[in-house]
Amino acid sequence: MKLFEMTNVIKKYGSRTVLNVPQLQLGQDLIYAILGPNGAGKTTLLRLLNLLTAPDSGQLKFMGVDTAASEATRLAMSRQMCMVFQKPYMFRTSVYNNVAYGLKLRKTGAREIRKRVMEALDFVGMASFAARHAFKLSGGETQRVALARALALRPRVLLLDEPTANLDPASVQAIERIIRNSRDQYGTSVIMVTHNLFQAKRIADQTILLFDGQVVEQQATNVFFTAPKDERTRRFLDGTMVY
Amino acid sequence: METLSSFWLIQKAEMLEIVRLSLAVSGSATILGSLVGVPLGAWMGMSDFTGKKLLLRLIYTLMALPPVLAGLVVYLLLSRSGPLGAWELLFTPPAMVAAQFLLVTPIVTGLSAAAIAAKERLIYDNARSLGANRRQAMWAVVRESRTGIISGVMTGFGRAFAEVGAVMLVGGNIRHQTRVLTTAIVMETRQGNFELAVALGVILLVLSFLVSSVVLLNADEFTAT
Ligand SMILES: Nc1ncnc2c1ncn2[C@@H]1O[C@H](COP(=O)(O)OP(=O)(O)OP(=O)(O)O)[C@@H](O)[C@H]1O
Ligand SMILES: [Mg+2]
Numbered sequence: 001m002k003l004f005e006m007t008n009v010i011k012k013y014g015s016r017t018v019l020n021v022p023q024l025q026l027g028q029d030l031i032y033a034i035l036g037p038n039g040a041g042k043t044t045l046l047r048l049l050n051l052l053t054a055p056d057s058g059q060l061k062f063m064g065v066d067t068a069a070s071e072a073t074r075l076a077m078s079r080q081m082c083m084v085f086q087k088p089y090m091f092r093t094s095v096y097n098n099v100a101y102g103l104k105l106r107k108t109g110a111r112e113i114r115k116r117v118m119e120a121l122d123f124v125g126m127a128s129f130a131a132r133h134a135f136k137l138s139g140g141e142t143q144r145v146a147l148a149r150a151l152a153l154r155p156r157v158l159l160l161d162e163p164t165a166n167l168d169p170a171s172v173q174a175i176e177r178i179i180r181n182s183r184d185q186y187g188t189s190v191i192m193v194t195h196n197l198f199q200a201k202r203i204a205d206q207t208i209l210l211f212d213g214q215v216v217e218q219q220a221t222n223v224f225f226t227a228p229k230d231e232r233t234r235r236f237l238d239g240t241m242v243y
Numbered sequence: 244m245e246t247l248s249s250f251w252l253i254q255k256a257e258m259l260e261i262v263r264l265s266l267a268v269s270g271s272a273t274i275l276g277s278l279v280g281v282p283l284g285a286w287m288g289m290s291d292f293t294g295k296k297l298l299l300r301l302i303y304t305l306m307a308l309p310p311v312l313a314g315l316v317v318y319l320l321l322s323r324s325g326p327l328g329a330w331e332l333l334f335t336p337p338a339m340v341a342a343q344f345l346l347v348t349p350i351v352t353g354l355s356a357a358a359i360a361a362k363e364r365l366i367y368d369n370a371r372s373l374g375a376n377r378r379q380a381m382w383a384v385v386r387e388s389r390t391g392i393i394s395g396v397m398t399g400f401g402r403a404f405a406e407v408g409a410v411m412l413v414g415g416n417i418r419h420q421t422r423v424l425t426t427a428i429v430m431e432t433r434q435g436n437f438e439l440a441v442a443l444g445v446i447l448l449v450l451s452f453l454v455s456s457v458v459l460l461n462a463d464e465f466t467a468t
Contacts, residue, residue: 052368071377079374089362089369092387102373149373159372 001064003028003157003189004049009058011044011213019044019213021058031183031190033204033221035197035236040210042193043086046159049191050083079106083159086193088146090134095126095145098134102153120152121145123178125171139166147175151182158182160192164199176203197237201225209233257419262446264336265423266454268410269403271340276347276403277396284355284395285385289363299356305349313345314412321413334415339423342409347399354398358391359384397455404451424450 004026011019019041026032034042047053048060051067051074060067062077069077082102091098099117108116121127124144129137137145143166150158158179164172180203182188194200200207200221207224209216209232217224217233228234287295287302319325321333321341332338366387370380385392407425414421416430424447431440 047368050372052371075374075376078371081372082374083372085365085369085372087365089365089387091366091369091383092389101370105374105379153374 001028002026002061003030003063005059005061005064006048006055007059007061009048009055009060011041011048011053012056017213019048021045021215024208024215024218026189026191027206028189029183029187030205031179031203032192033200033207034191034193034210035195035200035207036210037236041213042210043161044213045210046083046161046191046193049157050081050159051078052083079153080155081157081159082150082153082155084143084146084150084161084163086161086165088142088149090137090142090145093134094130095121095132095134095137096130098145099149099152102149106153116152116154117148120148123151124148125174140168140171143167144171144175147178151178154182154186155188158188158190158192160190162193162195164194164196172199179203197225209236211236258446260419261422261424261427261443262450264421265404265425265447266450268336268339268423269343269400272343272347272403273351273396273400275340276344276399277351280348280351280399281355281385281392281396284352284357284392285359285381287352288356288359288388289367289381289384299353302349302353302356306353308346308349309408310342310346310406311408311412314342314409316345317342317409317413333413334417334421336414336421338413339410339421342413343403343406346406346409347403350399350402351395354395355388355392358388358395361391362387393458397458400454401451404454405447 002025004024006021006024009019009021009024010017034045036042044053048055051062054068062080065073065077067074067077091101096117099120100113103113103116118127118130121130124147126141126144126148129141129145134142134145143163147160147163160179163179164175167175176199179190179192183190192204204221206218207221208218209224209230211232216236217228217230219228224233225237228237287299317338318333320327321330321338322328323333332341363384366384367380370383371377375383405425407429410416410421410423411426411429414423414426416422416426422430424443428440428443428447431437431443
């Protein structure tokens with residue numbers, strides 16, 4: 001069964017079409033990298049997948065089920081995923097409470113919450129920050145706590161919007177290891193937007209290029225970088241690789 | 244010594260009475276205004292509907308409503324021949340609360356709406372993505388905007404506590420009944436008791452300061468931004 005299936009999906013802001021995807025299938029247990037220039041529609045795609053917004057037309061299925069469903073069904077679906085935003089919002093409380101938030105919503109038991117929160121913080125190297133106020137973190141620390149907040153939920157799907165954009169090289173490496181581990185350990189599927197081509201090469205099984213709201217290419221990562229089918233992919237890779 | 248003696252022109256008991264009534268009237272108006280204004284502002288900050296811009300502009304206009312106009316509206320409603328004249332509330336504390344309510348509500352509504360709208364999308368989406376249902380996510384938005392909401396409520400209280408036009412008009416500055424700090428200041432000034440007027444003014448400021456300090460103390464991490 002496919003994790004996500006999009007058919008003829010169109011998403012507009014006002015009268016402007018920002019996403020137009022005739023066909024897109026994403027499989028389970030895979031790490032996807034989504035590439036594309038600024039404004040291509042990458043974040044919009046993640047928001048659609050996370051059910052934060054609905055397509056204006058077309059169909060989106062999650063695990064074989066149409067997402068145009070009742071509020072309760074959509075909630076049950078979205079609780080199997082978690083998105084880490086490009087600019088995560090930290091709640092006005094401690095780091096610990098931030099990470100515990102999603103577990104409390106799921107009525108997880110107190111002891112289990114404690115265990116999962118500390119484990120997730122440990123994963124991202126932020127365990128010693130548990131008691132700190134989340135507003136007093138640096139950009140990179142915020143991003144790591146946001147990732148921990150998602151990991152603690154052990155979601156089936158992790159949607160990551162440029163998760164390593166603000167991180168130092170060592171942290172980037174650590175995060176990439178975490179992403180691979182959660183896939184290997186918990187079977188988490190990962191859909192990650194990135195501007196870092198090397199990162200896509202390093203960790204993605206499949207790479208997708210979005211351009212102007214359209215999926216230009218979807219390939220196994222090594223094929224994507226060595227023998228892309230679409231002319232635009234070649235130009236994107238060339239153009240970006242110049243600097 | 245003249246200052247002191249004129250200070251005691253108003254007896255201590257009477258002074259306490261005036262202070263108590265001032266706090267009670269403005270406090271009630273603020274509580275009632277917040278019960279209406281915070282939910283209304285939250286709703287306006289979070290929803291999108293046609294006419295929202297117009298409604299917001301109306302509320303921003305009402306935020307600057309002259310107190311004497313608020314008083315006039317209540318006066319007309321409650322006067323003998325007015326639609327609510329039968330209630331016989333004119334020149335009573337409830338009428339003063341009603342007039343100040345009209346001043347406080349737009350302020351609390353407008354400032355709550357602004358506080359919530361500032362980061363509403365961001366907070367809502369983060370909460371939803373972490374598994375909140377709609378109601379839980381909206382609650383998260385309100386909770387996260389509490390600093391702005393509380394300062395809106397404080398601003399509303401400050402406005403009510405300091406205004407004189409509305410309470411003068413619908414209260415009438417009746418001794419032992421509707422006299423509050425501001426109307427007492429007006430009266431003492433007119434009678435030339437300047438020291439007393441100034442003393443009352445200082446009491447007004449000190450009380451304002453104390454009330455906001457107590458509220459802000461209870462608003463955890465008011466400064467953590
Ligand atoms: N809420 C919105 N209202 C109107 N237009 C929007 C909105 N959100 C996004 N857009 C527009 O939709 C297009 C796609 O935006 P999106 O955020 O998906 O781009 P992106 O690929 O994530 O870009 P970036 O690499 O800069 O993050 C952009 O042109 C953007 O201006
Ligand atoms: Mg983006």
